[in-house]
Amino acid sequence: MHKKEILLIGAGGHAKSCIDVIEAEGKFQIVGLIGGESEKGKTVLNYDVIGDDSDLPSLGQKIRNAIVVIGQIKTFEIRKNIYLKLKSLGYNLPSIVSPLAYVSKYAKIGDGTMLLHHSIVNAGAIVGENCIINSRSLIEHDVKIEDHCHVSTSAVLNGHCQVGEGSFIGSGSILKEGVSIGSGCIVGMGSIVIKNVSDRETFVSRFA
Numbered sequence: 178m179h180k181k182e183i184l185l186i187g188a189g190g191h192a193k194s195c196i197d198v199i200e201a202e203g204k205f206q207i208v209g210l211i212g213g214e215s216e217k218g219k220t221v222l223n224y225d226v227i228g229d230d231s232d233l234p235s236l237g238q239k240i241r242n243a244i245v246v247i248g249q250i251k252t253f254e255i256r257k258n259i260y261l262k263l264k265s266l267g268y269n270l271p272s273i274v275s276p277l278a279y280v281s282k283y284a285k286i287g288d289g290t291m292l293l294h295h296s297i298v299n300a301g302a303i304v305g306e307n308c309i310i311n312s313r314s315l316i317e318h319d320v321k322i323e324d325h326c327h328v329s330t331s332a333v334l335n336g337h338c339q340v341g342e343g344s345f346i347g348s349g350s351i352l353k354e355g356v357s358i359g360s361g362c363i364v365g366m367g368s369i370v371i372k373n374v375s376d377r378e379t380f381v382s383r384f385a
């Protein structure tokens with residue numbers, strides 16, 4: 178199969194996981210990574226960091242596809258801003274789905290979103306643009322996740338939960354069905370969330 182070229186924006190740890198998924202999916206040929214000024218010339222797995230943000234306009238003349246592979250815990254603005262910049266430069270921002278993930282035919286996945294290995298998105302769920310649906314996470318039926326969110330490893334979002342723009346749901350967290358998380362929230366790893374969380378709130382479970 179002819180593979181389309183894709184540029185990866187980010188050169189850290191999360192980029193490695195994303196490279197593994199892109200190679201496994203087999204639809205795109207990675208042409209290189211975009212990193213910070215100091216990362217130029219570095220290699221991540223088998224791929225070179227070929228430029229920084231300032232090179233995006235010129236690279237966009239030859240490479241049409243891109244995806245953001247920067248990680249996200251405390252701030253979503255870095256991923257959001259670079260995503261909007263790529264859009265304004267005319268890049269295509271495909272969604273990438275690991276062949277080991279399951280996406281119901283009744284679910285919707287937005288542009289620029291990556292589903293990593295063993296994630297599950299069930300019927301009626303809607304995932305926005307530029308999200309990370311990380312390894313082994315479970316997005317149950319009718320969940321709605323807005324743009325620029327990160328659902329971390331092994332998090333469980335039960336039926337009808339909602340997650341506002343730019344929120345982070347920590348590793349191994351469990352959201353009770355119907356719970357609503359506001360925008361720009363941080364849900365700490367291992368949290369049990371049984372009530373709604375307001376915009377920009379950091380929530381961690383405290384059982385002591």
Ligand SMILES: CC(=O)SCCNC(=O)CCNC(=O)[C@H](O)C(C)(C)COP(=O)(O)OP(=O)(O)OC[C@H]1O[C@@H](n2cnc3c(N)ncnc32)[C@H](O)[C@@H]1OP(=O)(O)O
Nearest residue numbers: 250311329330346347348363364365366367368381382383
């Ligand atoms: C593939 C990947 O690696 S994806 C990344 C996966 N990683 C995660 O999911 C981890 C996400 N990060 C967390 O959960 C962090 O602990 C955060 C963001 C919630 C807080 O981090 P920080 O702001 O650095 O807070 P800090 O570690 O100083 O802790 C502040 C307080 O909250 C408590 N706390 C922090 N996280 C948690 C948590 N998940 N559950 C319960 N309590 C917590 C700390 O014990 C501390 O309590 P104290 O003030 O009584 O001493």
